[in-house]
Amino acid sequence: MTPEEQAPGREALRGARRVVVKIGSALLTNDGRGLDEPAIGGWVDQIAALHRRGMEVVLVSSGAVAAGMVRLGWQARPSAVHELQAAAAVGQNGLTECYEGHFARHGLLTAQVLLTHDDLSNRKRYLNARSALRTLVDLRVVPVVNENDTVVTDEIRFGDNDTLGALVANLLEADALVILTDQEGLFDADPRHDPHARLIPEGRADDPALAAMAGGGGTLGRGGMTTKVRAARLAARSGAVTAIASGRQPDVLTRLAAGERLGTLLRPERAPMAARKRWLAGQLQVRGSLTLDAGAVKVLKSRGSSLLPVGVKALSGDFVRGDMVLCVDEQGQRVAKGLTNYGADEARRILGKPSHQIEALLGYMEAPELIHRDNLVVL
Ligand SMILES: Nc1ncnc2c1ncn2[C@@H]1O[C@H](COP(=O)(O)OP(=O)(O)O)[C@@H](O)[C@H]1O
Numbered sequence: 001m002t003p004e005e006q007a008p009g010r011e012a013l014r015g016a017r018r019v020v021v022k023i024g025s026a027l028l029t030n031d032g033r034g035l036d037e038p039a040i041g042g043w044v045d046q047i048a049a050l051h052r053r054g055m056e057v058v059l060v061s062s063g064a065v066a067a068g069m070v071r072l073g074w075q076a077r078p079s080a081v082h083e084l085q086a087a088a089a090v091g092q093n094g095l096t097e098c099y100e101g102h103f104a105r106h107g108l109l110t111a112q113v114l115l116t117h118d119d120l121s122n123r124k125r126y127l128n129a130r131s132a133l134r135t136l137v138d139l140r141v142v143p144v145v146n147e148n149d150t151v152v153t154d155e156i157r158f159g160d161n162d163t164l165g166a167l168v169a170n171l172l173e174a175d176a177l178v179i180l181t182d183q184e185g186l187f188d189a190d191p192r193h194d195p196h197a198r199l200i201p202e203g204r205a206d207d208p209a210l211a212a213m214a215g216g217g218g219t220l221g222r223g224g225m226t227t228k229v230r231a232a233r234l235a236a237r238s239g240a241v242t243a244i245a246s247g248r249q250p251d252v253l254t255r256l257a258a259g260e261r262l263g264t265l266l267r268p269e270r271a272p273m274a275a276r277k278r279w280l281a282g283q284l285q286v287r288g289s290l291t292l293d294a295g296a297v298k299v300l301k302s303r304g305s306s307l308l309p310v311g312v313k314a315l316s317g318d319f320v321r322g323d324m325v326l327c328v329d330e331q332g333q334r335v336a337k338g339l340t341n342y343g344a345d346e347a348r349r350i351l352g353k354p355s356h357q358i359e360a361l362l363g364y365m366e367a368p369e370l371i372h373r374d375n376l377v378v379l
Pocket residue numbers: 023024025026027062180181182183185186187188189190191192213214215216217218219220221222223224225226
C-alpha cells in the first residue's frame with residue numbers, strides 16, 4: 001500500500017465524529033455588504049442536520065470587523081487598531097445574534113467563545129480553553145469561536161481565522177477541519193487573477209508545492225490561501241484532514257460529510273503528534289533563533305534527540321529561559337522549535353561547548369541540554 005492509500009482521505013470526512021467548520025469573512029459578509037443572513041441560515045441548517053446525525057460541530061466564524069463596519073456605516077476597513085477593535089465589538093454582537101437565532105430554529109444552543117493568542121500559548125489557559133470547549137461539545141451546544149479582536153493588538157493577533165480554526169481542531173482533536181471560503185478550493189494560481197487557474201482536488205497538507213501556489217486574500221479576507229494551506233498543515237498535526245471548499249455550493253457541508261469530491265482535500269501524511277508537541281508546534285511567537293550544525297540537525301530529525309549547546313553555532317534574539325526559540329540549519333531552513341533552558345546571554349556563553357563545561361562557564365548548570373526533547377518539536 002502506498003502512503004497515499006493509507007492516508008485518510010474523503011472517507012475521513014464521511015466518518016468524521018467531530019468537525020471544525022471555519023467560515024471566512026469574504027463569504028459571510030457577501031463581499032462587504034453586511035452579514036449575509038440567508039447564507040448563514042443555510043450553513044446553520046446543514047450544521048444542524050449533521051448534528052442530528054450525531055456529529056459534533058464547532059464553528060469558527062469570522063465577520064465581526066466586516067459586520068461592524070457596515071453597522072457603523074464605514075465604507076473602508078479602518079487601519080487604526082482602536083477603530084478595528086470598535087468595529088469588531090459592534091459586529092460580534094450582530095454575529096452572535098444571527099447564529100443564535102438560526103440555531104434556535106433547530107432547537108440548538110450556541111455559545112460565544114472569543115479567544116486570543118495568549119489563551120492558547122499559555123499552557124494553563126490552553127488547558128482551560130480545551131476543557132471549556134470539550135464541555136460545551138459534550139452538552140451538545142454549538143460553540144461559535146472567533147478571535148477576541150476587541151482586546152488584541154497587532155503583535156499578538158492570529159489575524160486570520162484559518163490559523164485559529166486549525167488550533168481549535170488541534171485542541172479538540174477533531175477529525176476534520178472544513179474551511180468555507182469564496183472560491184471552489186485551492187487552485188494552482190489565484191483564480192481572481194488567472195482565468196486559467198485549475199482546482200487542486202487533493203493533496204498532502206505539508207506539500208511545499210501547494211504552499212507555493214497559494215496567494216494572499218481579497219480585500220475583506222485576511223490570509224487568502226496561504227493561511228488556509230498553513231492551517232491544513234497545523235490541523236494535520238493532530239491527524240485532521242482539511243477540506244477547503246466554496247460556501248456558495250448548495251449543501252456543501254452535508255455533501256462533504258457524505259464523502260463527495262468537492263473543493264480541495266488536504267491529507268495528513270505523518271502520524272499525529274502528541275498533544276504537548278502540538279501545543280508547542282502551534283505557538284506562533286518565537287523570541288529568538290539558534291543556528292544548528294549539520295550533526296545537530298541530523299540527530300534532532302532522525303532520533304528526536306534533545307538539543308545540546310555543542311550543536312549550536314550562532315544565535316539571535318533576546319530571549320529568556322522558557323521562551324520559544326526557532327532552530328534553523330546553516331542555510332536558514334526551519335528545523336525545529338522549542339522552549340529554551342537558558343536565556344540568550346547564558347546560551348551565547350555555552351554555544352558550541354560540551355555540556356560538562358556548562359557549570360564552569362556559567363557557575364551553575366540548569367540542565368545539560370539547551371532544549372530538552374520533551375520541549376522540542378521538529379517542523
Ligand atoms: N491558489 C489560490 N487558489 C484559490 N484562491 C486563492 C489562491 N491564491 C490566493 N487566493 C485568494 O484567496 C481568497 C480567499 O481567501 P480570503 O480572502 O482570506 O477569504 P476568507 O475570508 O474566506 O478567509 C480568494 O478569494 C482568492 O482570491
